[in-house]
Amino acid sequence: MSNSPNGTQPPNPLSPPTRGANYLRVIATFCRNSLIRDMSFRADFILQCISSMSWAVMNFMLFKIIYRFTDSIGRDTGWGEYEFFVFLGTIWIINSLIQTFFMQNFDEFSDLIRTGNLDFALLKPIDTQILISFPRTNWSQLANGALGVALVIYSVTKLLDEPEKHLQLSVFTVLGFILFILCGVAVMYSVMLALASTSIWLGRNQNLYDFWFYITNFYRYPMEIYQRSGVGWALWGTFTFVIPVLVVSNIPARVLAQPLGTPWKWWEWSLAGFAIVAAVLSLLASRWVFLMALRSYRSASS
Amino acid sequence: MLAKALTWWTFFQIALNERLVYRGDFMLGTLMRFLPTLTQIFLWWAIYDVISSRPDQNLDGEIAGYRYGDMVAYYLMVTITRAFSSMPGLTSGVAKQIRSGEIKKFLIQPVDMIGCLLVQRVAHKLVYYLIAALPFALVFFLCRGFFLNGWPAPDAMLVFFLSLLLSFLLGFFIEICLGLVSFWFLEVASLGFIYMLLNFLLSGHMFPLELLPDSPINLRAAVDWLPLKYLAYFSTAVFLGKLSPEEMWRGLAIEAAWVVFFIVLARWMWSRGIRRYSAFGG
Numbered sequence: 001m002s003n004s005p006n007g008t009q010p011p012n013p014l015s016p017p018t019r020g021a022n023y024l025r026v027i028a029t030f031c032r033n034s035l036i037r038d039m040s041f042r043a044d045f046i047l048q049c050i051s052s053m054s055w056a057v058m059n060f061m062l063f064k065i066i067y068r069f070t071d072s073i074g075r076d077t078g079w080g081e082y083e084f085f086v087f088l089g090t091i092w093i094i095n096s097l098i099q100t101f102f103m104q105n106f107d108e109f110s111d112l113i114r115t116g117n118l119d120f121a122l123l124k125p126i127d128t129q130i131l132i133s134f135p136r137t138n139w140s141q142l143a144n145g146a147l148g149v150a151l152v153i154y155s156v157t158k159l160l161d162e163p164e165k166h167l168q169l170s171v172f173t174v175l176g177f178i179l180f181i182l183c184g185v186a187v188m189y190s191v192m193l194a195l196a197s198t199s200i201w202l203g204r205n206q207n208l209y210d211f212w213f214y215i216t217n218f219y220r221y222p223m224e225i226y227q228r229s230g231v232g233w234a235l236w237g238t239f240t241f242v243i244p245v246l247v248v249s250n251i252p253a254r255v256l257a258q259p260l261g262t263p264w265k266w267w268e269w270s271l272a273g274f275a276i277v278a279a280v281l282s283l284l285a286s287r288w289v290f291l292m293a294l295r296s297y298r299s300a301s302s
Numbered sequence: 303m304l305a306k307a308l309t310w311w312t313f314f315q316i317a318l319n320e321r322l323v324y325r326g327d328f329m330l331g332t333l334m335r336f337l338p339t340l341t342q343i344f345l346w347w348a349i350y351d352v353i354s355s356r357p358d359q360n361l362d363g364e365i366a367g368y369r370y371g372d373m374v375a376y377y378l379m380v381t382i383t384r385a386f387s388s389m390p391g392l393t394s395g396v397a398k399q400i401r402s403g404e405i406k407k408f409l410i411q412p413v414d415m416i417g418c419l420l421v422q423r424v425a426h427k428l429v430y431y432l433i434a435a436l437p438f439a440l441v442f443f444l445c446r447g448f449f450l451n452g453w454p455a456p457d458a459m460l461v462f463f464l465s466l467l468l469s470f471l472l473g474f475f476i477e478i479c480l481g482l483v484s485f486w487f488l489e490v491a492s493l494g495f496i497y498m499l500l501n502f503l504l505s506g507h508m509f510p511l512e513l514l515p516d517s518p519i520n521l522r523a524a525v526d527w528l529p530l531k532y533l534a535y536f537s538t539a540v541f542l543g544k545l546s547p548e549e550m551w552r553g554l555a556i557e558a559a560w561v562v563f564f565i566v567l568a569r570w571m572w573s574r575g576i577r578r579y580s581a582f583g584g
Contacts, residue, residue, distance in 0.1 A: 051492075054499055055499075058502065058503055058508070061503070062508060062509060065513050065514070065515065066349060069349070069513075070349050070353055071352065072352050073348050073349055073352070074348035074349075074351060074352065075348075075351045075355055214337050214338075217337055217341050220341065221344070221345050221348075225344040225347065225348040226344055232344060235340075
């Protein structure tokens with residue numbers, strides 16, 4: 001970038017750009033534009049916030065009711081009421097991040113393929129994956145995430161009030177929580193990108209939101225519930241190692257809620273390490289699937 | 303009379319064929335629909351595990367009268383009752399037709415809109431049962447062990463089938479009424495959403511209604527006064543033998559009364575609505 005000596009002049013658009021900074025600027029512009037658009041339909045925006053939050057509240061009520069009858073989910077798993085609410089809040093945060101930044105874009109990506117409008121995206125001098133992942137930010141979905149943060153904070157305070165839980169909090173647990181949330185978002189992003197890419201081959205016009213619903217179904221509960229019987233272990237293995245969505249919710253929630261206390265057992269450490277590996281591998285794998293799919297893309301219509 | 307029947311038959315056939323186009327997608331979609339039930343099975347398994355390991359709690363391994371098998375059977379049966387009572391896209395469809403002025407065609411043709419929609423829905427549902435029968439049979443065969451009481455008694459079976467038919471009509475006419483509200487208000491999406499939410503929570507779709515708390519608000523008693531419980535809970539409870547013969551027949555009568563109420567309401571709204579309708583759009 002050719003900065004002028006006095007430093008006040010805006011960067012020359014014709015000068016060779018630093019790529020990373022430019023990509024960030026493009027993404028920021030996308031986010032800003034979406035926010036402006038959302039804010040011009042304010043009543044609708046508020047309604048959407050309320051509607052997405054009310055599903056979350058219903059989910060919360062279901063477990064409030066369940067915990068009137070039981071004091072933990074699974075025997076000796078440590079997922080008592082407030083541990084589980086940390087888990088629930090974690091899911092809301094991850095869901096809301098994916099739905100805010102990516103879901104609508106992936107849904108529109110399938111449309112781009114069907115209508116042939118992907119041509120225009122391919123022509124632009126920017127990485128196509130970035131271009132199709134970020135154009136529209138659905139800010140109203142962030143309401144759920146805020147609710148999730150509130151639930152996590154509330155439940156953690158409750159756990160801290162119970163001395164027999166021995167909950168250990170430090171800067172590292174909080175940072176770890178954030179890190180593993182980001183890993184989770186990376187995994188979910190990759191799964192959805194790969195699924196959306198398959199519509200280049202399959203020409204499927206089935207709703208991506210359906211897939212989202214079915215996949216998130218498996219990470220909604222602590223993984224311990226699957227660790228029994230043949231079918232259960234098969235599900236656990238599939239959704240841990242093949243499509244690693246179980247680590248997405250379980251690891252960050254474990255970091256904060258510490259259902260089995262501290263220090264962690266060896267398998268908890270291994271799963272946490274695996275979560276990071278899984279995040280990196282899924283990003284790479286989904287990028288590969290995306291590029292392969294683009295290669296088979298033939299434009300549609302005129 | 304014959305001409306009229308022929309008209310309805312034609313409407314029925316068109317809707318039938320419309321639906322048969324996507325049968326492959328449909329069958330797969332139906333199997334996918336049981337995935338949430340699969341996770342429910344594991345969730346409740348873990349919960350009942352805890353409860354049965356604590357005999358001191360005086361629960362006998364039951365939650366609100368449901369053993370583990372009953373609970374899973376409940377969720378499985380709800381998928382059947384929901385297959386009758388759920389009407390995806392009906393409210394929004396009616397609202398869209400009113401808003402866009404499409405209902406003009408029903409005002410100038412000697413065809414009744416509600417009747418036409420009903421015939422279409424029946425056709426869609428029939429196709430759905432035809433195609434979904436196979437995946438449903440497979441899942442229920444695999445899960446037969448959860449039905450601890452086996453098949454219900456003949457009279458319960460009769461009430462079950464009758465209540466399913468009524469729940470179809472009830473679901474249909476409630477959603478028609480919601481859609482017809484758009485004669486008065488342009489925007490009914492939020493109304494439809496509220497309905498969906500209440501339906502999910504208070505019809506027994508989310509969990510057996512016995513689990514609802516009776517304090518601070520006595521929700522368990524409140525749902526008896528609402529038509530919602532006939533959309534999922536009632537038929538299921540009948541099948542699982544949760545109700546005495548007397549309760550069963552009384553429930554069926556109340557359900558029928560609700561159906562009549564919503565038919566009359568829909569008729570009344572329609573006749574009032576078209577009077578103030580101003581036919582926007584082309």
